[in-house]
Amino acid sequence: MLNSVLDQANLKKLEALDNKKVMANLEMAIKLCKPAKVTVITDSSEDIAYLRNLAIENGEERKLKMKGHTIHFDGMQDQARDKANTRYLLEEEVNWGMDVNYIMKDKGLPEVLGFLDGAMVGKEMLVTFFALGPQNSDFTIGAMQITDSSYVVHSETLLYRAGYEHFKSILKGSDDFFFFLHSAGELDERNNTKNIDKRRIYIDLAENTVYTVNNQYAGNSVGLKKLAFRLAIKKAHTEGWLAEHMFVMGVHGKPGRITYFAGAFPSACGKTSTAMIPGQTIVGDDIAYLKKVDGKIMSVNVEQGVFGIIKDVNEAGDPEIWKALTTPGEVIFSNVLINDGTPYWSGMGIETPKEGENYSGEWFEGKKDKNGKEILLAHNNSRYTIRISELENADVLANAPEGVDTKGLVFGGRDSDTTVPVVEALDWAHGVMIGATIESETTSATLGAEGVRVFNPMANLDFIAIPLGDYIKNYLDFQNGVDEETKVYGTNYFLKDDNGKWCNGMLDKKIWMLWADGRVNGEYDAIKSPVGYLPKYEDLKNLFKANLDKDYSEKEYNQQFSIRVDKYLAKMDRMIAIYSKVKMPAEFTAQLENQVRRLKEAREKYGSVITPDKF
Ligand code: SPV
Ligand code: MN
16 A cells, blocks of 8 residues: 555655654554655755755745745635634533633544645655744654645744754654644645535644644644644643743843743734844744743753744844845745735835735735625735744844753733833743733734734643643742742733823834743842832833834823733723633732732822822
């Protein structure tokens, strides 16, 4: 059976791994998907070059004018993660304390296997191996991906570290790795998935296996991203570490000093742009593993690339990314506008053409979809895929096997009228509560009403693959045995004034991060308020002047850092309504109650809007 589709050279590459589970996975996939041909991709430059060419040859990507740049289009209905059809395969009913999309395995597994049956007839199957984490690192988890999409594997070679050698040496004979089987399914004349109604992304937590079919958008098809992340959260909980939806960055507060932070923000709340703040260095922008080692919290970037939202990337706001996107180098653009071999997107800060080709086919300004809705030149979720090593701000320890010594965590939401731009948690447990009460307001870019607050604990709600109470308990316990208590910050870049105008500019996040950096390094005093430690005006004034050459007024400070007690209490009411239905650790429930108590006591003393100088 194997021999008819797998030639000797490819078979030898597999046999060198000496791994029964790898062979069993492959045999299962071949029998099920029935490919015409099977190609095994190792870490060698010839194999990677083969892949890159294949993506061009079969039309999944096209070359652009700039050397190394390519464009990939996903279908009209395949532009974002499909939450509705992403389900866990479980063997019993569960109550995890949050909305969990799951299906009984005896029903779901035959369904998804049915869609994968014969899905690769006439197509080439690619068998690939990646490392989730740095090479030769105790953090790293092996991942085997089988797919019929060369775009998926090409993306993975940019986004993840090569793993064939990891399987060969470190994982020799082991079945402790993640497995992903993907097929784009039947394709239409534009090389896009035809049967979107049969799109399924099913996650078998017990087997560390994910099946995904009839999709191409990377968030659904690139198994190593959010699909592996869900498996990792379960594994982390079992083993007592953290798998988080976090960037990792080095903050350069003083010449020669780098202090590492990890931060979680819901999608479109400024996570990538925080990791890319000019003057700082990036380790990773999306997924981190955090472990306690010798009394320190060490973090690694699970990835080595960025799958970033391209909308609003321009030279002024994101100079590092801009440079990578406008100079030769390996870049995959997806779902942007192409005109004369050049990519264009919204918010790029230069004039864009009125016609070209985008994910909808031939495009012209004013084009409407079949529901009469205007099709923009580029989808709001259009993206770029690059290696971090292409960036000038890559951190020197970005690939360190031991990770980086992480001194602070940051949790950011999107909130127009309640929380302050930056606050330091009173202690670790309070910080866990700040993370667990993140809300993100919907914007005009998402479907439905604007300004609706969406609860998103640790920006991880979509990915928590265990009961919410267990996840939070693991977080609380994580600080046990750490030498120096890790500081935790809450940020909010989206505060508006009474006239609905943004209070802060795009670059102000640099000041909040530098203040946090100074706090971690013992440089600033702070004001103890009911919601945590607030910056002092003088310190922010100096930071604004020194870094942005901006005169930050006391009026702005008072407006931004006043505690709006009634709004905070309303937020706590929303949180208590959610968490009262969830089995939570008593320590966490006490945090919620104490937060309410402190706010009410302050209101009695000082009224419902309190400037920082009162505390
Ligand atoms: C996110 O939405 O958080 C992303 C992009 O990082 S996706 O790969 O779609 O998850
Ligand atoms: Mn993400």
